[in-house]
Amino acid sequence: xxxxLNLERAIHQLVDEFLNEPYRFFTEADAISRFHQLLDADAQxxxxxxxxxxxxxxxxxxxxxxxxxxxxxxxxxxxxxxNKARRGQYDIAILSPExxxxxxxxxxxxxxxxxxRIKHIRPFQALVEFKLDDRGWNSxxxxxxxxxxxxxxxxxxxxxxxxxxxxxxxxxxxxxxxNKYW
Numbered sequence: 001x002x003x004x005l006n007l008e009r010a011i012h013q014l015v016d017e018f019l020n021e022p023y024r025f026f027t028e029a030d031a032i033s034r035f036h037q038l039l040d041a042d043a044q045x046x047x048x049x050x051x052x053x054x055x056x057x058x059x060x061x062x063x064x065x066x067x068x069x070x071x072x073x074x075x076x077x078x079x080x081x082x083n084k085a086r087r088g089q090y091d092i093a094i095l096s097p098e099x100x101x102x103x104x105x106x107x108x109x110x111x112x113x114x115x116x117r118i119k120h121i122r123p124f125q126a127l128v129e130f131k132l133d134d135r136g137w138n139s140x141x142x143x144x145x146x147x148x149x150x151x152x153x154x155x156x157x158x159x160x161x162x163x164x165x166x167x168x169x170x171x172x173x174x175x176x177x178x179n180k181y182w
Contacts, residue, residue, distance in 0.1 A: 003094065004161055006045050007126055010038040011165055022169045028132040031167060032091050035128070036062055039092070049100040051108055057100050059125070064093035065110045067123065070154055088151045092128040099123040124159035127152060134169040 014035050017024055025031040039045045039060050047059045069085040099121050100108055107117050117123070129148040133141055145166065152162040 003045055003125055006042050007039075007094070007128075007161065007163070010035065010042065010045070011128070011163060013038055015165070015167070018167050018169075025132060025167070028091075028130050028167075031132050031165075032062060032130050035092060035130070035165075036060065039094070045094065047097060049095075049097045051100050051105045052102060053104040055105040057095070057105065057108060059095045059097060059100070061093050061095065062091065063089045064095075065089050066151065066155070067110065067117075067158060068154060070151065090127045090151075090155075091130045092126075093124055094126040096122055096125050122158055122160070124155070124161075126161035126163070127155055127159045128163045128165060130165045130167070132167040132169075134171045 014031065017034070018031070025034065045060065048056050049059060051057055066088040069083045069087050071085045095108070099117075102118055102121055106112070110123075129152055131141075131145050131148060145164075149164055152164060155162055
């Protein structure tokens with residue numbers, strides 16, 4: 001099953017909804033929740049698979065933890081489990097059915113970074129990161145977006161499909177931020 005077309009269709013639908021109704025999503029979490037609804041409604045994307053220990057799991061998850069640590073200041077530096085840097089979370093992760101079938105639920109939950117998993121199996125079919133802003137970008141917001149993009153770059157070993165969805169509704173009182181950062 002090739003999910004790319006369906007996933008991109010859902011991304012386009014979310015972006016169209018935002019463009020047609022800019023205040024539909026007050027926050028990034030609103031947009032992520034709506035995107036999750038769109039994915040849930042797609043029978044090719046919303047699949048349930050039995051884990052190795054017989055637990056029925058959905059392939060779609062929000063705030064799924066990364067399999068690595070990374071430093072926001074150097075978002076393209078992948079760090080090992082023993083490092084004290086933080087773990088990231090993907091806004092939306094679509095797990096690979098093969099990953100689910102070959103692992104017990106405790107490994108799939110990925111709460112223990114050092115947990116055992118079969119390394120040659122890609123755990124994800126797709127990863128999606130979001131940013132929504134309405135006050136204009138500044139250096140901090142820009143660094144945050146760079147960190148999200150870095151997280152997706154570092155995930156190239158885990159997923160072929162990786163997306164960044166940036167939503168901007170500019171409502172700052174002046175255009176100074178817009179002019180400076182765009």
